[in-house]
Amino acid sequence: MKILIIEYSKTFAHLLQKTLRTIGMEFEYYSNTKQGLERCKQVKFSAITISHENSKNYQVFAKNIKELPHYNHCPIYLFTSQFSQDLLIEAFNANITEVFAKQNFLSIIHSLKRSALLENIASQAKILYVDDSLAQSSNTILQLQQIGYQVKHVSNASNAIDLIEHNQFDLAIVDLILDKGDSGLSVVKYIRALSDDIQQQMPVIVLTNDADKARLLDVFLIGGNDYMIKPVHFDELNLRIRSLIMHYREYRETKLENNKLEKIALTDELSNLYNRHGFNETSRHTFDYASRKKLPIAFMLIDIDLFKEINDNFGHQIGDEIIAAVGSVLNSCLRQQDIAARWGGDEFLVFFSDCDEQNARTVAQRIQHKFNLKTAKYQCSCSIGLVALDQINQREFSQLYDLADQALYEAKERGRNQVVMHDLSGNITMISNGPSITGSNNLMQ
Template structure:
C-alpha cells in the first residue's frame, strides 16, 4: 500500500524523523513548514493524507484542519493530527475541528503506521467513489457530487458488542443522549445483528471472554451490510498488539480504557459522518448515472462508462505510482446456452452471473458488462497477489454452483475464463491494457477454459 503523505511541521528535525519512518515503508512524502503552505499543496491536489502538527506559529493545526475540511477541493483528505498536548480536551478539540485521528508525542512507530494505513484505505475508497461520480458528470448526467459538507452526525444507529453489563451500560450512557445504542451481550450474534439491523457504527469490546473480538469483527465484514460499516475497538493498554492487528484487518479506529466520554463522542461522530458521506456518494452515483451508464439486463456499469473510467484511473495510477489490475472475464460456451435453451434462459444466467460477480469483487473494484457474455473488472491499488485472489474467487463463485435458468428445466453448469493484466508498462494506454488482458483471456480459452491466466508482461 502506497500513498502520498504531507507532513506539516515548522520544526525541521520533526519533519526529517517522520519522513524517514514513512519513506522506510515506501510512502511518498511531501513537506510543508506552515499552515498556509499545507493548504496550498492540498488545494493543488495529489495529497492522500495529512500529518498535521498542532503547535505552529501564525496558524495552528486546529485552524489548518478547519480550513481543510471547509475546502471543496480538500475536505475529503484524511487528517492525522500530531500533538504534544496530552489532555483529553485537546484531543477532542482536534477531532471536533474535523481531524480523522490523532497521535500524541512521542510518536509510537506501531501506532503511526497503523493509523496511516487505516486512513489510506479510507482515502482509496473515497477517491474511487468520487472518481466514479466525476466520470458520470463527463457523460453529461446531472451533477453527481451532492452537497455533503453539511452532513449531520447525530442520531446514529450504533451496535455495542460487550459481554460486561456494567461496562456496556457505561458506554451506552455516554452516547445515548445523541445516538440510538443497541447493546449485544452475545458476540456470537454480532454478524446476524449487522445483517438485519440498519447500523451505522459498531463498537466492539476487546474483552469478550471466550470470544475473539477480531474474529467477531471479521465475521461482520463478511456480510454485504458490514463491508463499509465503521468499527471501533474498545481496548485496554495490554491489548495494543491485537489492536494493531485489528487495524491491519480493516477495523477503523480504537479507544483505550478508561474511556473519556468526550473523546468517545468525538470519535463516534467522526466515523458516522464519514460513513454517511460515503453512503451519500454511493446514492449519488447510483441515482445520477442511472440508465445512461448501466447495463439494463445485469445492472452493472456498461462499456461506455468503463471506457471513460479506465482512462481516468490509468492516468491516476501512473501519476501516483500505484498498481492497478484489469480482469477480462468471458463465460465459456455461452452460445450453447442460448441455442439449446433460448435467450430467456441466457438472460437469466447473465443476471445471476452479475449478482455473483458483484459479491466476489471488493467494494473498491468496478465491475462492468463489456458486451454479450464478456465482463470486465477494474481494480485500483491492486498488485499481482491481490488480483490473483479476486480472479480465483470470481472463477470459483461461478463454477461451484449450477445456475437456475427458468425454462431450461435443470440447473446449468457454467464456467468462466479470466485474463488478467496489470499496468506494469510505463507506455500503457487503455487500449494496450485491454489488449493484453484479451490475449491472456485467449490463452485461458486455449488452455482448456475455467481458469485464470495472467498477461506475460
C-alpha cells in the first residue's frame, strides 16, 4: 500500500508526511502533477492525494490518472483550504473520490488509513462462493484468486453449510437459485441463525438472474447484505466485496474488543473468578432456570482462615498468591455450569445448579482439601459454609447467602479449617475437618 501525495504547500506536505510516517504508511511526495503522473505510469499507488491549486490543474490530473491502466478504481482525494459546496460538486464531476478541508486533518488521515486497509483486504480474506454453474462462476473465481482472495467454491447449499461450520469466512457470495430445487436462501438463513454473534454477521452477496426491482429488494429481507445481477461485472463485484469485508472487519474488531472489556469488567483480576458484578450478571439466568425447573441447588461460602496473619507474616504478595490459589482450585473442581466469584477480600462464593446434597458435600471437601494442600507451605487453610436445597423454592439470593454465612460462622467458631453445612431442617452440622496442618509456621495454633 503506497500513497502518492501531490502537495503545493510545504507546511502541509511536511505535516502530512510526518503523520503518515508515524503511523507507518508508505508514500511518495511530489510538488507538481507532472512528476506525479509520470510516477503513476511506473508504479501502482493505492490512493492519490492532490492539493487544490486551481480547478483546471486537478481536473486534468484526475482525468489523466483515470485513463491509466489499473487506475480506474484508485481513490483520488482532493485537499483544499477553501472548502465549498460548489467545489465539492465540481470535484465529484471530475472523478475525485472525496474532498477534504485541510483543517479537517484527522478525517484525512482516517480516509488514507481506510484506503490502506481496503487495499490489503484481498490478501487476507476468505470467500465462500456458492454457485452451481461453474461455466459462469469459474472466471470470476479465477479473477478473485488472482487479486489474492482465498475462494472456496461449492455448488449446493448443504456443502456450503458444511464449510461454514468448519471455517471462518469473511464473506459469502451465494447464487439465489441453485440446481435441483436447491436455493442459496437456505445458506443465508443458516448464517443468520448461527449462535456465534460474529459469524452470524458474515456479509452475504446474493447473485440473481432476476432483474425485477421488487424481487431484488427481497434480497435484503432474507438477510442478504447486497445483490448483483448475473453475469457480474468483476470490478463492481470486487469493490462491493472490499467494502463489505471492511465493515465486517470493523464490526468484528469492535465486538472482540467489547467482549474483552466486558470480561475485564466482570472478572476479579487476582483470582480470575467473577467479581460481584460478574456474579450478579451471570448467575441471574442460572438461578431463574434452577428455580423454574425445581432443580436441587447448593450454595457455598469459602473464607481463608486467619488471612490477616498470613499477610502480616509473609507479606501481601504471598497473600495475593493465596487468593489466586483459591481461583485455580475452584476452576479445577467445578463444572462449567457452576458459578464462582470472589465476593470481597478473602471471601468466595459458589452457586451450584442441579447439584444434590451429596455432590455438594463431596465438592466442598475436595475444594478444601486441594486448597490446603496447595497452600501448605504457608500453613494456610480455609473454612467453608455450605447450604444444599432440593429446590430454591422462592428463596432470594440473599437468603441463600445468609444460610451459608451462618454455616461459615459456625465453621470459624468451631476452630476453622472445616466444612459446615446448613441442612434442610435448619440444622448446622460439621461435615469434615481439613487435613491437619503441622509445622513451625502453623498459624492455626
